[in-house]
Amino acid sequence: MLLKQLTEAMGPSGFEDEIRDVIWRRVKDSVDALYTDVLGSLITEKSTSSQGPKVMLDAHMDEVGLMIVHIEDSGLLRFRAVGGVDPRILVSKPVAIGADRIMGVIGAKPIHLQKPDERRQPLGFHQLYIDIGAVDKEDANRVVQPGDVAVFTTKYGEIGDNCAKGKSFDDRVGCGILTEVLQDSYALPLIGAFTVQEEVGLRGATAVAHRVQPDIAIALEGTICFDVVDAPGHGQGTILGHGPAFTVFDGLTIADKRFLDFMVSIAQKNDIPYQFRRVRGGSNDFGSIHQTRNGVVGGAISVPVRYIHAPAQIISLDDYQNSIRLVKAILHELAAGAWTDAAASSL
Incomplete structure (x- = not known):
């Protein structure tokens, strides 16, 4: 289709x-x-x-999408928005990176570990990262480099009264x-x-x-x-x-x-x-x-x-x-x- x-x-x-x-x-x-x-x-x-x-x-x-701008020693990926993306909606969303569709998940500090004042503030890009399951920076660098771009992974589907999601x-x-x-x-x-x-x-x-x-x-x-x-x-x-x-x-x-x-x-x-x-x-x-x-x-x-x-x-x-x-x-x-x-x- x-x-x-x-x-x-x-x-x-x-x-x-x-x-x-x-x-x-x-x-x-x-x-x-x-x-x-x-x-x-x-x-x-x-x-x-x-x-x-x-x-x-x-x-x-x-x-709209995301661009990898830095790889931490831990193998986590820092990124910034390409186009108008609201960081408040990103936590836990799966993404695909680059032409090889390297899968990752957008993560942040768990709510259990946040201080009360942190819970009242929306997360910014500086508090988010993409986790691709890498064990360290060298491991992540084998499949992802700064400058690579990521997109959301939602599949097309028809729902409800002649509507579609994508x-x-x-x-x-x-x-x-x-x-x-x-x-x-x-x-x-x-x-x-x-x-x-x-x-x-x-x-x-x-x-x-x-x-x-x-x-x-x-x-x-x-x-x-x-x-x-x-x-x-x-x-x-x-x-x-x-x-x-x-x-x-x-x-x-x-x-x-x-x-x-x-x-x-x-x-x-x-x-x-x-x-x-x-x-x-x-x-x-x-x-x-x-x-x-x-x-x-x-x-x-x-x-x-x-x-x-x-x-x-x-x-x-x-x-x-x-x-x-x-x-x-x-x-x-x-x-x-x-x-x-x-x-x-x-x-």
């Missing part, structure tokens, strides 16, 4: 080789051209000789949408960009946008979903199962209202449920893309992800499928000139 392959592949920021290979195999027979850039982003092209606006669909391949829906869910969308044909020039290093600064998307110079761009993302017990309405971000989410305002972007209204109208026309992302924090690759060269019109479509950036995350498969439907419908409308008509009427 596509989402299983995508979420279980390793690919923290700067180390996207494995996930890139998975995607390459999935899309190579559905596109006209396929290549990588210097940073490692995977770029696809379809129907580039067609008339119409050049559209770039973006999904970042990288996930380790890296941010943004393998966007990679899945883009992969599915590329299976169809569209009467316009289409660039599919699977980008690198989003979690550490939107770096891959910046380079790709400068290279391909799109007229329109849409970032496909997994986004904050905090719809659990006692979550205030304005702080929920999104709600699981309520459809793909449009970004209005985030840390780097204020949506182009004309294009936002256009995307909303396509959702309504096709009876696709949708919602608006209701928190300002964070951003996505469109925050970088829309600032390139003379500016790029477009926006972001996101799938709500509960427990985002955590070892185990949850999505609604209905939201995922509706996002695929929405993106395909938008592309067909763009090919038919609907956006040109909508933009002209708003002037």
Whole structure:
């Protein structure tokens, strides 16, 4: 299954080789051209000789992870975060290190040995380590070196009412949408960009946008979903199962209202449920893309992800499928000139 392959592949920021290979195999027979850039982003092209606006669909391949920075004499591994990882959720979590998937467990001082004031304080990275069962530093060095990266080991699985759990829906869910969308044909020039290093600064998307110079761009993302017990309405971000989410305002972007209204109208026309992302924090690759060269019109479509950036995350498969439907419908409308008509009427 596509989402299983995508979420279980390793690919923290700067180390996207494995996930890139998975995607390459999935899309190579559905596109006209396929290549990588210097940073490692995977770029696809379809129907580039067609008339119409050049559209770039973006999904970042990288996930948050951990990097080994020091090996203690005891053989325990010190690490730091690659991307936004909350240290409070890490204790006792299993991880896989490097291409050989060396297994380890994140440890800390047992609660039995903590002083009362220590128990009241959340653990920081300096209090955590990864235990791979090594007897000493020399033993650990045989299989792990500083600079190696680790990811969580959660397996993909479907649960509850058409939901799924996995380790890296941010943004393998966007990679899945883009992969599915590329299976169809569209009467316009289409660039599919699977980008690198989003979690550490939107770096891959910046380079790709400068290279391909799109007229329109849409970032496909997994986004904050905090719809659990006692979550205030304005702080929920999104709600699981309520459809793909449009970004209005985030840390780097204020949506182009004309294009936002256009995307909303396509959702309504096709009876696709949708919602608006209701928190300002964070951003996505469109925050970088829309600032390139003379500016790029477009926006972001996101799938709500509960427990985002955590070892185990949850999505609604209905939201995922509706996002695929929405993106395909938008592309067909763009090919038919609907956006040109909508933009002209708003002037």
